Amino acid sequence: MLKPQELRIAGEILPFLNDPTTPIGRDFATQATLLHLPAGTTIFSEGDECSVFAVLSSGTVRVFKIGETGREITLYRFGRGESCILTTSCVLSARQFPAIAVVEKDTTAFVIDQFTFRDWINRYGEWRDYVFKLLSQRLATVMAIVDEIAFRRVDVRLAEFLLQHAAGEPPVLYATHQHIAAELGTSREVVSRILADFSDDGLIRSGRGQIVIRDRERLQQRAQAQ
Structure with missing residues (x-):
């Protein structure tokens, strides 16, 4: 069972839990647990079963894919008050996790098991609204990433990333x-x-593990190029 201080934190990130006497408040207090995960912890690997659902109270988790060539692509990150939509999808559909989720910054998270998660979806409108809103917001983020990769030049995106x-x-x-x-x-x-080109043009200075912007105005012009 969650401690009073932990319940207060839960109410801060999920306002519908502010009243611990409501049915969802009582269930959350007795069925959720608060876990501490250090940076570098792999939460899920590709192909894992999604047996739990977590809502972060602090920290950051990065979700990414690795291709056959070893190339990585970041799908999204989530932090305080958020959860992983791929985990949500896997729990709802009983499918395996299709990516990798790693703790990027030391994290604490409220965790419930998959059966409780499904039960709350059916029983509590406020929990269902939270999950569906989360899915909608994160899907928009992923679609924006797809749009960036498919339709914007890499040099433009790189200039924007640096800025x-x-x-x-x-x-x-x-x-x-x-x-x-x-x-x-x-x-x-x-x-x-591309960084070498930027350096030759005097836009940046690149060293080991660091990039210094030398000409912000011209780099902004590169970021706005079509």
Whole structure:
């Protein structure tokens, strides 16, 4: 059974749990558990059975695919108050997990078993609304990623990625070429080639594990190119 402090946290991320005397509030208090997962923990590997459903109260989980060539693509991340739509789909359909889910930042999560999850979908409208809203939002995110990969040039997406994630003055991004490739759904070789072009044009300065933006205005022009 969850402790009062844990129930308070649950109410903060899922407002319909604020009243512990409601049927869903009582069931959540007695049937959910709070787990702590350190960074680097693999929650699911491709082909695993989805036996639990988790709602994060802190931290970040990255969900990604690895192709036959070893190339990675990040599908999405989820954090506080969110869950994994692939897990949701697998629990509802009794299918195996089709990707890999790894803890990116130390995470705590409220976990319920698959049978309880299905039971709550049938019994509690507020729980059902939460799950369907989650599915809708995350599906939109995945569709945006598909659109990016299929229809936007990699150099444009890479310029935009650098501008979004570099920080400081001058702006610096600490990341490997492999990490950037996984985020953009392309190969490390392609990322390295484009970064070399950016460097030759004076837009960036690239070193081991870091990229410094030298000309933000011209890099923004590259990010807006058609």
